[in-house]
Amino acid sequence: MSLPIRPRRNRQSAAIRGLVRETRLSPRQFILPLFITEGTENEPIASMPGCQRWSLEGLVGEVRSAWEAGIRSVVLFPRIAENLKTRQAEEAWNDGGLVPRAIQKLKAAFPELTVITDVALDPYNSDGHDGLVSDDGRILNDETVVALCRQALCHARAGATIVSPSDMMDGRVGALRTALDGAGFQAVGIMSYTAKYASACYGPFRGALDSAPKAGDKKTYQMDPANAREAIREAHLDEAEGADILMVKPAGFYLDILHRLRSETSLPLAAYQVSGEYLMIKSACAAGWLDEKKIVLESLTAIHRAGADMILTYFAKQAALYLAEGEE
Numbered sequence: 001m002s003l004p005i006r007p008r009r010n011r012q013s014a015a016i017r018g019l020v021r022e023t024r025l026s027p028r029q030f031i032l033p034l035f036i037t038e039g040t041e042n043e044p045i046a047s048m049p050g051c052q053r054w055s056l057e058g059l060v061g062e063v064r065s066a067w068e069a070g071i072r073s074v075v076l077f078p079r080i081a082e083n084l085k086t087r088q089a090e091e092a093w094n095d096g097g098l099v100p101r102a103i104q105k106l107k108a109a110f111p112e113l114t115v116i117t118d119v120a121l122d123p124y125n126s127d128g129h130d131g132l133v134s135d136d137g138r139i140l141n142d143e144t145v146v147a148l149c150r151q152a153l154c155h156a157r158a159g160a161t162i163v164s165p166s167d168m169m170d171g172r173v174g175a176l177r178t179a180l181d182g183a184g185f186q187a188v189g190i191m192s193y194t195a196k197y198a199s200a201c202y203g204p205f206r207g208a209l210d211s212a213p214k215a216g217d218k219k220t221y222q223m224d225p226a227n228a229r230e231a232i233r234e235a236h237l238d239e240a241e242g243a244d245i246l247m248v249k250p251a252g253f254y255l256d257i258l259h260r261l262r263s264e265t266s267l268p269l270a271a272y273q274v275s276g277e278y279l280m281i282k283s284a285c286a287a288g289w290l291d292e293k294k295i296v297l298e299s300l301t302a303i304h305r306a307g308a309d310m311i312l313t314y315f316a317k318q319a320a321l322y323l324a325e326g327e328e
């Protein structure tokens with residue numbers, strides 16, 4: 001054939017593929033989500049094989065090994081004892097609570113670590129919702145935002161680097177910024193769950209924290225998976241309210257949303273490869289149906305290629321170790 005243009009020329013060797021590669025992963029882009037619990041025992045999580053709920057001692061050990069693999073950022077999710085859960089979720093801003101103690105311990109052991117905290121009431125709320133619930137079952141927006149500000153200030157006092165509201169209440173980013181600045185925490189960043197979808201992919205996570213809603217679902221605050229323009233609207237709002245980083249969640253099913261937000265904002269974008277995505281990959285690999293290294297790196301590369309600067313993933317440490325084995 002007389003073919004002057006042959007794209008395969010640029011694929012003919014590993015060396016040339018390495019030259020033309022457009023997207024590369026680095027451990028510094030990964031954020032490791034960590035579950036924490038009271039007590040001295042680490043607990044394996046039945047709904048998330050390979051993950052643990054860490055005791056505070058165990059947490060330090062896990063972060064040390066993640067640090068050695070190149071990870072510099074973690075996000076904390078607490079399992080709160082049933083007897084501390086209330087309808088007003090007051091434990092969420094207890095300065096002696098599990099999350100503030102974990103932050104202090106991590107910052108003492110790893111001063112350079114980025115400690116991100118989840119701002120939402122679901123682990124603390126006896127109703128299992130991210131927001132406060134009225135007697136007739138409505139999720140109360142403005143009252144919840146007041147509670148979220150208390151929670152974020154508690155995390156900031158303990159030394160959190162970034163607070164990350166995952167609740168999807170309206171107006172919470174602006175309210176958090178004002179509250180943090182008013183208390184002298186201008187340096188504490190806000191990573192906003194901007195486009196968080198009402199996804200079936202969160203099931204294993206709710207199992208890990210015993211945080212499933214007691215009644216109803218999260219569709220009056222999390223977004224409809226059918227909507228994309230609405231994500232752009234949320235992004236503009238979060239940006240105007242002072243968010244430092246915007247997040248899309250889940251990641252793998254929502255690459256189009258990442259791609260659209262990439263062209264709508266100059267803010268850094270995060271994507272959360274959530275528990276259900278982790279479990280789909282993990283279970284297929286455990287069955288011997290997929291190659292774990294290849295599928296993990298492909299899934300993360302796709303998320304980065306679509307526009308995510310950083311990725312929250314339960315594979316963070318493993319992926320960092322895979323990357324250390326080098327490119328082909």
Ligand code: PBG
Nearest residue numbers: 120122166201202205274275276
């Ligand atoms: C709750 C929260 C959820 C996740 C992160 N923060 C669950 C939910 O919204 O029900 C899910 C993360 C995952 O599935 O890995 N504020």
